[in-house]
Amino acid sequence: MNAPILGGMSVFANQSIIRVIILVVDGVSLTTVSTALEPFQQVNSMLGEDRFHIQLVSLSSTDPMTSAGIPIPCHLTSTDVLAKLKLQNRPDLLILCCGHVTSPINQASAGKFVQKFARQNVPVFALGAACLIAAKTAMIKGGKCATHWKMISSLAEQFPALEVQNVLYVLDGRISSCAGEFATFDMILAFIERIFGSRMSGEIRHHFLAAGQRSGDSLQRLSGDAFICEDGRFQKALSIMADNIEVPVPTSEIASRLGYSTRQIQRIFCRNGFEPPHRYYINLRLNRARQLIEQTNMSFTEIALACGFETSSSFSKGYKLKFGTTPKEHRNRTDILNLRKEKKDFQNAT
Incomplete structure (x- = not known):
């Protein structure tokens, strides 16, 4: 049929x-x-x-x-x-x-x-x-x-x-x-x-002992931190950051949108065991950049701009500081692993 x-x-x-x-x-x-x-x-x-x-x-x-x-x-x-x-x-x-x-x-x-x-x-x-x-x-x-x-x-x-x-x-x-x-x-x-x-x-x-059935339009978690931390104020701030990776929003504006002072937002992050908002935001953008390096063929300049970095040099410097390797080195290593896997898949297929 x-x-x-x-x-x-x-x-x-x-x-x-x-x-x-x-x-x-x-x-x-x-x-x-x-x-x-x-x-x-x-x-x-x-x-x-x-x-x-x-x-x-x-x-x-x-x-x-x-x-x-x-x-x-x-x-x-x-x-x-x-x-x-x-x-x-x-x-x-x-x-x-x-x-x-x-x-x-x-x-x-x-x-x-x-x-x-x-x-x-x-x-x-x-x-x-x-x-x-x-x-x-x-x-x-x-x-x-x-x-x-x-x-x-x-x-x-x-x-x-x-x-x-x-x-x-x-x-x-x-x-x-x-x-x-x-x-x-x-x-x-x-x-x-x-x-x-x-x-x-x-x-x-x-x-299957499922507590309830979730509808299709139920939101996924924003990140592991949103799952760990149930503080609604933190989740709202994280939501703003996650939705504005390409053009980062200053901490003062995030605070203003949520009706808090900059100092209060900083305390919210600190009390929940996270880095200061500015540093957290940078790491969020760097994590996004790593995903783009691993999952796309975008140039490093395109990735830098897509993740809110004004120059390729500032992006590369921040990336190496966080991950201990440059974006180029990371992609080369990923490409090598993919080639090995591709060779194995080809051998299995034949």
């Missing part, structure tokens, strides 16, 4: 079998894969029948390795799937799972595989860093999308037409996206609820 647009998921309820392919790429989070798979298996268990037919697919004959160092046994390779592909046995849903660091070879292979199904109007779920592959292959050309908060800045820099949101998931249209990790569970649960109703999703939530 032809896969329906996600807005009409009730069509799935009339199908005796809903075929789902999960493409697993090397370096993926084990959490993302398991939270994508387990809710479907639980539906089958509750119904007493295999309503969801799940196939785990790899890009090569070697089982993909998760970031936890645990391999994921797959049923088929992507080559096997494409060789057997016919109109009557194509999947009803394709889920793409990959890690934050994916080799160019795997990015290209995964992109081509997913594109073949997207062209046949098969709905695609891009989980976590998989949103980058969807954007690179032009499956997502504009509109809203979600990715892990570590990837938001680099994705937005590379694809200005995208409205990259700091939310858990965007479940809409032919290409849906999600932040990955535990947000995957919320997205899959919402998908199941649209097909089988809230009673089924509620039972699944209770089975």
Whole structure:
């Protein structure tokens, strides 16, 4: 049966079998894969029948390795799937799972595989860093999308037409996206609820001891510090900083926006065990720069400007002071690691 647009998921309820392919790429989070798979298996268990037919697919004959160092046994390779592909046995849903660091070879292979199904109007779920592959292959050309908060800045820099949101998931249209990790569970649960109703999703939530179901527009955490520190005043100040990386906001203006004095803002940071606001802001921008160095091909001048540094020299000096290496040295080391991984992926593929 032809896969329906996600807005009409009730069509799935009339199908005796809903075929789902999960493409697993090397370096993926084990959490993302398991939270994508387990809710479907639980539906089958509750119904007493295999309503969801799940196939785990790899890009090569070697089982993909998760970031936890645990391999994921797959049923088929992507080559096997494409060789057997016919109109009557194509999947009803394709889920793409990959890690934050994916080799160019795997990015290209995964992109081509997913594109073949997207062209046949098969709905695609891009989980976590998989949103980058969807954007690179032009499956997502504009509109809203979600990715892990570590990837938001680099994705937005590379694809200005995208409205990259700091939310858990965007479940809409032919290409849906999600932040990955535990947000995957919320997205899959919402998908199941649209097909089988809230009673089924509620039972699944209770089975997995989930405290509650989060909506797609729930915000991701701004950073690890926002998670550690529950002081609302600190979180508001951090939100202003995170939203203004390219053009930093002076501490005095942050204080003014929040209705505090500069001295009060400094005390808030100090009492919660953090560096003074100015130093914290610089480190926040340097951390963002490191993400752009690792995840994009932007020049160092472009990265410096995107992270609020007026000159490349001040950026390089601050970067070395914090990380003990220059931006150029960091990128060279990252490139070497990627080349080694790419060589390994190529050897596995052949």
